[in-house]
Amino acid sequence: MAKITFLEAIQQAQAEELARDPSVFMMGEDIRCNVFGTTTGFVERFGEERIRDTPISENGFIGAAGGAAMVGMRPIVDATLSSFLYPAMDQICSIIAKSRYIYGGQARLPLVIRSCMFYGNSNAAQHSDRPYAMFMNMPGLKIIAPSDPRDMKGLLKAAIRDDDPVLCFEDGTCWMAKAEVPDDPDFLIPIGKGDVKREGTDVTIIAIAGGVPTALKAAKRLEADDISAEVIDPRTLVPLDRDLILRSVRKTGRAICVDPAHLTCSAASEISATIVEQAFDALRAPVIRVTTPDTHLPFSPHIEKPLYPTVERIVDAARRIVGAPVAPQTV
Amino acid sequence: MHDAQSSIGDNDRRLEKYRRMQRIRQFETKAEAIHAAGEIPGALHTYAGMEASGVGACMALRPDDYMVGTHRSHGHPIAKGAMLRPLMAELLGKSTGICRGKGGSMHLSDFSVGSLGETSIVGSGGPVAAGAALGAKLQGLDRVALCFFGDGASSEGAIHEGMNLAAVWKLPAIFVCENNRFGMSTPTSDAVAGEHVADRAHGYGIPGVIVDGQDVDAVEQAVREAVDRARAGKGPTLIETKTYRYADHAVNMGRDLTPRGPEHDEWVGRDPIRLYRARLIEEGVGDDALSAIDEAVRQEVADALQYARDSAYPDFEEAFDHVFVDRLPIPADVRAHA
Numbered sequence: 147m148a149k150i151t152f153l154e155a156i157q158q159a160q161a162e163e164l165a166r167d168p169s170v171f172m173m174g175e176d177i178r179c180n181v182f183g184t185t186t187g188f189v190e191r192f193g194e195e196r197i198r199d200t201p202i203s204e205n206g207f208i209g210a211a212g213g214a215a216m217v218g219m220r221p222i223v224d225a226t227l228s229s230f231l232y233p234a235m236d237q238i239c240s241i242i243a244k245s246r247y248i249y250g251g252q253a254r255l256p257l258v259i260r261s262c263m264f265y266g267n268s269n270a271a272q273h274s275d276r277p278y279a280m281f282m283n284m285p286g287l288k289i290i291a292p293s294d295p296r297d298m299k300g301l302l303k304a305a306i307r308d309d310d311p312v313l314c315f316e317d318g319t320c321w322m323a324k325a326e327v328p329d330d331p332d333f334l335i336p337i338g339k340g341d342v343k344r345e346g347t348d349v350t351i352i353a354i355a356g357g358v359p360t361a362l363k364a365a366k367r368l369e370a371d372d373i374s375a376e377v378i379d380p381r382t383l384v385p386l387d388r389d390l391i392l393r394s395v396r397k398t399g400r401a402i403c404v405d406p407a408h409l410t411c412s413a414a415s416e417i418s419a420t421i422v423e424q425a426f427d428a429l430r431a432p433v434i435r436v437t438t439p440d441t442h443l444p445f446s447p448h449i450e451k452p453l454y455p456t457v458e459r460i461v462d463a464a465r466r467i468v469g470a471p472v473a474p475q476t477v
Numbered sequence: 478m479h480d481a482q483s484s485i486g487d488n489d490r491r492l493e494k495y496r497r498m499q500r501i502r503q504f505e506t507k508a509e510a511i512h513a514a515g516e517i518p519g520a521l522h523t524y525a526g527m528e529a530s531g532v533g534a535c536m537a538l539r540p541d542d543y544m545v546g547t548h549r550s551h552g553h554p555i556a557k558g559a560m561l562r563p564l565m566a567e568l569l570g571k572s573t574g575i576c577r578g579k580g581g582s583m584h585l586s587d588f589s590v591g592s593l594g595e596t597s598i599v600g601s602g603g604p605v606a607a608g609a610a611l612g613a614k615l616q617g618l619d620r621v622a623l624c625f626f627g628d629g630a631s632s633e634g635a636i637h638e639g640m641n642l643a644a645v646w647k648l649p650a651i652f653v654c655e656n657n658r659f660g661m662s663t664p665t666s667d668a669v670a671g672e673h674v675a676d677r678a679h680g681y682g683i684p685g686v687i688v689d690g691q692d693v694d695a696v697e698q699a700v701r702e703a704v705d706r707a708r709a710g711k712g713p714t715l716i717e718t719k720t721y722r723y724a725d726h727a728v729n730m731g732r733d734l735t736p737r738g739p740e741h742d743e744w745v746g747r748d749p750i751r752l753y754r755a756r757l758i759e760e761g762v763g764d765d766a767l768s769a770i771d772e773a774v775r776q777e778v779a780d781a782l783q784y785a786r787d788s789a790y791p792d793f794e795e796a797f798d799h800v801f802v803d804r805l806p807i808p809a810d811v812r813a814h815a
């Protein structure tokens with residue numbers, strides 16, 4: 147086990163799977179020059195045929211990944227930022243998500259589409275999207291959104307080996323986080339299994355992607371209030387580990403969903419609805435969603451940063467949900 | 478390749494072209510310096526080396542003509558005549574910025590000079606220009622719409638779709654591909670099939686023109702012909718300006734990703750502003766007249782920076798403006814911690 151960053155975890159997962167399976171190859175804009183450190187040494191090791199720079203034409207090369215997958219390849223597409231998935235909506239939603247279904251199981255599309263959610267750094271609205279929930283609303287796409295290096299590596303490897311299309315959303319705010327990650331080339335984390343990141347008894351905080359480290363900080367701070375928070379990371383959004391979430395909420399009787407995406411029809415909304423439908427009897431207070439409000443992300447940092455779920459907002463939500471007074475904001 | 482042997486336009490216009498190129502260069506030189514000092518958040522995609530492309534193209538337009546640009550957004554509005562204060566304030570994220578601090582460096586778009594956006598999703602401006610040209614045509618106005626896009630953007634479906642629409646409906650549009658030889662780290666030759674982007678015009682049955690993008694007069698002349706054609710109802714033109722970007726893809730990426738070759742020095746040796754200055758002097762414009770412009774622009778830039786620094790940051794409420802016509806309500810828990 148070595149301590150590595152989130153980005154190094156991506157690099158390792160890809161390198162190991164490229165080495166393991168000759169049908170795995172990579173495509174994306176400017177991936178050979180290794181802008182973010184996820185393809186270090188790949189051209190030298192795997193050659194330009196398998197590490198392909200593409201023209202700037204997402205609908206073209208993401209669609210082509212679908213075509214290559216249909217004939218037995220296992221493409222990993224690096225779409226750079228999640229905002230650049232929109233030009234490829236057509237191929238992702240009409241072809242990649244639906245081909246297995248329309249053709250009655252004849253088509254197989256084992257491909258991974260990776261993209262970074264690049265928010266919180268004054269990149270303005272067209273570059274700051276966190277669009278996983280849009281794709282959750284499209285059947286046929288598995289979706290992973292890991293929050294730490296260990297999960298990142300294990301889930302990405304599982305995604306590459308999976309026989310269905312998987313969208314991998316990588317939270318830029320987690321890039322530099324470090325953790326111990328196994329070197330075992332067969333270390334996998336199963337798609338569809340969530341994880342309890344911290345045990346607690348008073349409230350369950352279900353957090354997504356970059357919301358997880360924030361929720362963990364909030365849980366720590368809540369100790370001072372004698373509030374014991376359990377933090378759950380679903381890790382996979384499709385299929386969602388509903389059992390794990392429900393089990394925890396049945397134990398604590400309270401749920402807060404933390405999601406860095408916008409409020410309406412968010413992953414947090416889906417999780418809240420699941421809890422309300424299936425664990426209503428166990429709830430001691432209404433579910434609370436802590437998300438980014440339904441406005442775009444502005445460039446100016448002073449008004450951008452407070453829009454995301456913060457430790458303070460989660461702490462307040464936890465105090466409210468247990469019926470404790472919400473303390474005035476500390477400076 | 479279009480080549481201008483001498484400058485075009487009367488004396489005022491010639492000096493204006495020089496002034497706008499200087500404005501872009503000096504505005505960005507200042508912006509880079511204060512970005513390095515931490516005063517500008519986010520990335521900075523500079524236009525240095527490409528000034529003749531933007532200014533030549535925009536000088537062929539009327540103030541009421543439309544223009545759509547890209548993430549490399551500093552040059553286009555200045556070329557079209559925008560004033561510097563709101564642009565600099567935008568870079569600093571201030572409330573007096575041209576986009577009120579919402580857009581930043583990739584979106585310096587001044588609608589008062591005919592801009593319809595500087596959009597940072599590569600290629601996304603193509604259909605906008607086609608649509609603006611359609612709107613002008615339907616309204617019986619003789620305005621044209623010009624779309625700037627990069628060599629990299631030429632691979633996007635949206636650019637093709639915009640050009641095909643404009644061609645099939647004979648819309649008054651001009652598509653200007655600013656081929657600066659790279660899209661980020663990728664040389665044009667690795668991304669564009671065929672030798673020139675302009676060659677694709679044949680497929681649409683429209684004129685395709687290649688022009689020396691370092692020669693502001695040559696660009697202006699080529700675009701002027703395209704504008705005349707568009708106003709006459711004969712449809713769009715695709716123009717490719719062969720140009721070069723001096724700096725990294727964006728200032729803040731850590732290292733220059735551009736695989737520059739030996740031609741780098743040649744390009745820098747053909748600096749568009751120096752070339753134009755030499756031409757003007759050769760044609761009898763006094764050196765002192767040009768130096769006076771340099772100095773005046775220096776003052777404009779200093780004034781713009783002072784204005785930007787003196788301006789306030791947006792109030793938090795402003796984050797909820799402009800999603801729709803009416804301001805959105807601010808959730809209580811968000812407001813409590815803003």
Ligand SMILES: Cc1ncc(C[n+]2csc(CCOP(=O)(O)OP(=O)(O)O)c2C)c(N)n1
Nearest residue numbers: 230549597598599627628629630659660661
């Ligand atoms: C749809 C989309 N894909 C990728 C990007 C990332 N990106 C920003 S600029 C750029 C290169 C653009 O090259 P070009 O069109 O030649 O313009 P230049 O930067 O050279 O001015 C890329 C890949 C983006 N902004 N939008």
Ligand SMILES: [Mg+2]
Nearest residue numbers: 627628659660
């Ligand atoms: Mg380019």
